[in-house]
Amino acid sequence: MNRRIFLDPLFKNNPIPVLALGICSALAVTVKLEPAMVMALSVTLVTGFSSMILSLLRNTIPNRIRIIVQLVVVAALVILVDQILKAFAWQISKQLSVFVGLIITNCIIMGRIEAFALINKPFPSFVDGLANGLGYGIILIAVSIVRELLGSGTLMGYHLIPQQWYVANGGFYENNGLFILPPMALIVLGLIVWVFNAKNARRT
Amino acid sequence: MVNKKRNGNVYTIMYAALMVTLVAALLALASQGLKPRQLANIMAETQLTILRSVHLEDQPYEKYITDTVAGPQQLPLFICTLDDGTRKYIIPLEGKGLWGPLRGYLALNDDFRTIYGAVFDHDSETPGLGAEITTSFFSDPFRGKSLYSGDQFVSISVLKQGRSHNNPNAVDGISGGTLTSRGVENMIRESLKPYIPFLRHYE
Numbered sequence: 001m002n003r004r005i006f007l008d009p010l011f012k013n014n015p016i017p018v019l020a021l022g023i024c025s026a027l028a029v030t031v032k033l034e035p036a037m038v039m040a041l042s043v044t045l046v047t048g049f050s051s052m053i054l055s056l057l058r059n060t061i062p063n064r065i066r067i068i069v070q071l072v073v074v075a076a077l078v079i080l081v082d083q084i085l086k087a088f089a090w091q092i093s094k095q096l097s098v099f100v101g102l103i104i105t106n107c108i109i110m111g112r113i114e115a116f117a118l119i120n121k122p123f124p125s126f127v128d129g130l131a132n133g134l135g136y137g138i139i140l141i142a143v144s145i146v147r148e149l150l151g152s153g154t155l156m157g158y159h160l161i162p163q164q165w166y167v168a169n170g171g172f173y174e175n176n177g178l179f180i181l182p183p184m185a186l187i188v189l190g191l192i193v194w195v196f197n198a199k200n201a202r203r204t
Numbered sequence: 205m206v207n208k209k210r211n212g213n214v215y216t217i218m219y220a221a222l223m224v225t226l227v228a229a230l231l232a233l234a235s236q237g238l239k240p241r242q243l244a245n246i247m248a249e250t251q252l253t254i255l256r257s258v259h260l261e262d263q264p265y266e267k268y269i270t271d272t273v274a275g276p277q278q279l280p281l282f283i284c285t286l287d288d289g290t291r292k293y294i295i296p297l298e299g300k301g302l303w304g305p306l307r308g309y310l311a312l313n314d315d316f317r318t319i320y321g322a323v324f325d326h327d328s329e330t331p332g333l334g335a336e337i338t339t340s341f342f343s344d345p346f347r348g349k350s351l352y353s354g355d356q357f358v359s360i361s362v363l364k365q366g367r368s369h370n371n372p373n374a375v376d377g378i379s380g381g382t383l384t385s386r387g388v389e390n391m392i393r394e395s396l397k398p399y400i401p402f403l404r405h406y407e
Contacts, residue, residue, distance in 0.1 A: 069223060
């Protein structure tokens with residue numbers, strides 16, 4: 001049971017291409033691989049712990065302020081993540097800038113709390129949250145690898161395209177600036193959605 | 205029964221009050237606990253940036269840089285004394301980019317006319333475009349450029365890529381980052397203005 005809760009969100013029910021949640025930040029933070037990885041980790045921690053905490057509280061939460069309680073818990077966790085990044089990963093927190101704060105608005109978190117954590121026990125909820133965060137992270141990393149490699153010719157900041165290939169140095173190659181811009185993120189993501197849909201259609 | 209209790213006004217209000225108090229206490233604690241580290245990060249970054257403007261990345265800050273002020277307006281100024289005794293004068297820059305503030309440091313040679321080094325930073329310029337002002341690809345060409353044409357203060361122009369060739373008062377901008385490039389140009393001119401009487405005085 002827990003195995004399925006963990007594996008489903010990674011591929012079969014991946015939050016981004018299949019459930020169409022969390023697309024906004026997937027477009028924004030995928031220019032480079034490193035910030036995408038930190039973002040994936042931050043979202044994974046927030047989804048995991050917010051699902052677990054709210055599952056622990058699920059029998060005490062007053063119905064009328066249910067959403068507000070969820071927001072307070074998620075917001076508190078996001079602020080914690082932001083503060084910790086500022087203290088221990090200063091450079092990356094500068095690169096992610098506003099997007100860490102915007103984890104609060106990531107639809108995956110509220111979606112999983114409403115759909116799963118409020119009707120399940122804490123441990124499965126924790127696993128479900130983590131797995132959805134990881135599923136989100138896989139897509140983020142895939143998109144950012146394509147964008148950083150084709151847009152900047154680097155991965156994790158290391159140059160992979162030999163310098164002498166570039167037109168500026170008498171070669172034939174030029175980085176494709178379009179990959180740095182948001183529209184290309186949408187197109188790359190669209191291709192990934194296509195692959196997932198084609199696969200899932202065959203499976204059922 | 206349980207549901208009825210969870211829908212009562214008193215229960216709801218008490219729950220909300222207790223929850224926000226707990227969360228506020230937790231966040232205040234975290235913020236206070238982490239503050240020294242965060243301030244240290246900011247401080248270390250400022251010092252590193254100043255050192256980068258005089259090409260001394262991995263050197264101890266205290267050994268080379270002295271903080272001081274310039275002129276009657278007490279403008280901030282950093283003086284760097286290199287190993288061979290020559291002095292470089294580092295002026296902090298502040299300006300507006302396309303989306304948010306720009307910052308930087310400009311190091312002048314002791315003739316107060318030519319640039320020894322420059323670093324730029326920003327809060328929220330477009331990654332891959334305007335944000336490239338932080339790279340050495342953009343800031344290295346400032347070295348050796350002159351702020352004066354004859355006796356006239358002309359500052360540094362940031363021109364379209366490829367146009368600054370052999371121009372002692374201009375550098376290349378960033379394709380796709382024109383507004384940020386212009387922001388850098390304005391930032392340098394506006395930030396240097398109050399220093400000019402002082403610089404003249406030292407010439």
